[in-house]
């Protein structure tokens with residue numbers, strides 16, 4: 001595909017090493033090698049990247065713009081080398097130069113510009129978009145500090161700033177020529193234009209400069225290189241010389257600091273709480289900058305009026321975080337482009353599509369009117385007018401239903417409801433798994449479904465098999481290449497071909513051997529990160545995801561305690577050796593989540609030194625993309641145990657599945673579809689389903705006390721939280737109380753931990769029993785791998801492209817086909 005010349009590449013690497021070290025290759029560190037190779041690759045893709053932009057403009061292709069406050073990218077170098085298909089060549093060149101590619105890759109800090117699922121989904125999507133040659137661009141914020149690094153001190157989480165660009169970032173390019181200005185605050189004045197029309201102007205605003213940094217997004221086996229454009233905030237005025245000369249240094253840089261605050265740091269809470277002005281300012285900062293960028297480009301390509309914008313551009317809003325782009329586009333169209341209200345609203349409604357990622361009501365974004373109006377006075381007027389017109393429509397349709405009017409009002413009780421704003425002004429709304437979309441229609445967005453059912457659609461999430469299978473699990477990837485051919489890398493539906501070989505004992509064996517190797521690898525990493533030696537021959541049972549009560553890490557932990565007690569009381573019990581891995585970050589202000597991390601550590605310490613039943617508990621600190629790439633391939637059990645109805649989709653569940661781990665989970669989110677594809681007999685499913693949960697909740701029928709009366713073993717297990725078994729801590733007492741009595745306002749425990757315990761415990765045990773039979777286990781693993789075809793982000797993105805965005809890939813005309821074969825830059 002790519003015309004790669006080893007000698008030329010070597011020359012480029014030498015050149016960049018020289019520029020980096022100042023004294024040639026001898027003194028080159030791994031980090032300098034990383035930078036040099038990255039820069040040499042940037043040189044290599046440069047022409048393709050530029051041509052990609054040029055072609056899209058020249059052909060006037062409609063483009064999709066993905067607006068997201070989060071992109072959880074992980075490392076770039078290894079992935080880019082792989083997608084270029086150059087791993088062996090680059091390795092060889094470096095090897096001959098005496099440079100170590102693997103060590104160089106390991107110096108790259110993760111680009112962790114996201115919290116969890118939503119941010120990683122955005123990263124998978126843009127990679128798939130490039131691979132599918134779809135004209136698309138991602139927009140977001142270039143946080144100076146990404147997701148905090150997690151240290152564990154005395155068994156508790158401590159957050160450390162993530163200084164990911166301390167040494168620079170060879171993968172992003174500053175584009176000064178595309179700088180824009182974003183305006184905050186001020187006041188609105190109206191003027192009479194010559195024709196008599198009222199014109200709105202916002203004056204006395206605070207101006208911030210937005211500077212874009214572009215990252216190339218390199219597709220697999222294609223010359224398409226798309227762009228992720230991330231904005232950095234700068235002061236328009238630099239610093240104040242007057243103050244400086246007066247030796248008032250802090251005041252001199254005050255406005256500079258205030259500007260930089262906008263892209264200073266990622267908010268590390270992945271489900272509210274809201275109400276922080278800076279967070280809203282961040283959202284506006286990047287939304288406004290991105291819209292200005294899109295419009296500038298649109299005009300350059302199409303000239304003149306913006307009424308045809310929807311023919312060239314569609315904007316996908318990744319949750320409500322960028323929804324402020326909606327009134328901002330209205331403002332630009334009316335106040336700057338002189339379109340009328342109706343036409344502006346038409347254009348806006350054809351431009352935006354909204355993805356919802358949660359049904360948790362506490363996570364639905366609402367902003368206080370006063371805060372919103374102070375920051376964006378003109379946008380507030382526009383939102384108010386959108387709402388006024390919408391309420392008129394609604395009153396026509398439901399004249400007497402005052403309650404409905406209040407429920408659906410975009411502005412109510414002093415707050416602006418961002419999801420309602422998205423519903424009113426976009427043409428599409430989608431959930432991220434089948435159950436989730438159904439719950440949106442029935443529950444969270446039920447009123448909106450009643451008036452606009454046609455806007456609703458489902459797009460079940462997916463993940464990129466390039467990073468999550470080919471790159472992270474090269475041994476399994478090679479086996480797949482051998483058995484079904486390598487096309488699965490681009491077309492994961494072909495992986496079902498593996499099913500034909502389910503009776504091939506030799507193949508099952510090899511799947512087992514690959515897993516064993518990956519487990520050894522994880523055991524080594526675990527020792528390096530924690531000092532804990534785990535038995536690579538034990539069952540590897542893994543739960544890795546953000547720490548949240550609804551994800552029920554504590555259900556897992558209580559079952560661990562339960563098993564530990566059972567073995568202590570009866571040493572003859574035939575439990576298989578088992579290692580339970582946790583990896584999770586808690587939002588800095590989420591007290592209960594931090595208490596759970598504390599408890600996991602206390603339990604791990606006790607159980608690991610006790611050694612009963614060869615049970616081990618490991619908490620992997622600082623769980624992130626690059627560590628996930630080691631965990632998924634080594635997993636045998638995938639824990640997906642959220643309270644049914646709460647996890648919108650999950651995507652880790654898919655990564656586990658394609659790496660041959662077996663799901664131990666509830667009928668929640670995409671687990672349901674995973675079981676559909678793999679067969680229910682090839683997963684360990686337990687617990688209430690979402691309807692049963694709803695029934696118990698609605699009728700107040702959940703009674704943890706009564707369950708404990710019936711289950712003395714469970715009572716004894718829970719008592720260990722308060723009787724000092726793991727030390728005395730108020731944290732553990734509070735956790736105990738929350739499970740048994742619930743908390744004020746929400747009584748009893750709204751996550752039904754005690755309710756699901758028994759069923760979970762049985763499913764866990766069945767999984768352990770099944771695991772003892774290696775061949776049967778490998779068979780189930782194979783059927784999971786073979787069933788994972790649906791969960792490629794390629795499938796998801798293709799659905800977005802054809803059903804929502806109405807965009808087509810490049811290279812459809814003969815003309816373009818020729819271009820796709822064009823050579824690379826060096």
Ligand code: 26Q
Pocket residue numbers: 115116117118119121267269270271272273274279321357358363365432461647648649650651669
């Ligand atoms: C919003 C405003 C203020 C502060 C924080 C936030 C905020 C930040 C991140 C709210 C939510 C998030 C992230 C949510 C998230 O990751 N949701 C997950 O999305 C995945 C991809 O669709 C799903 O698979 C998961 O089920 C869902 O939990």
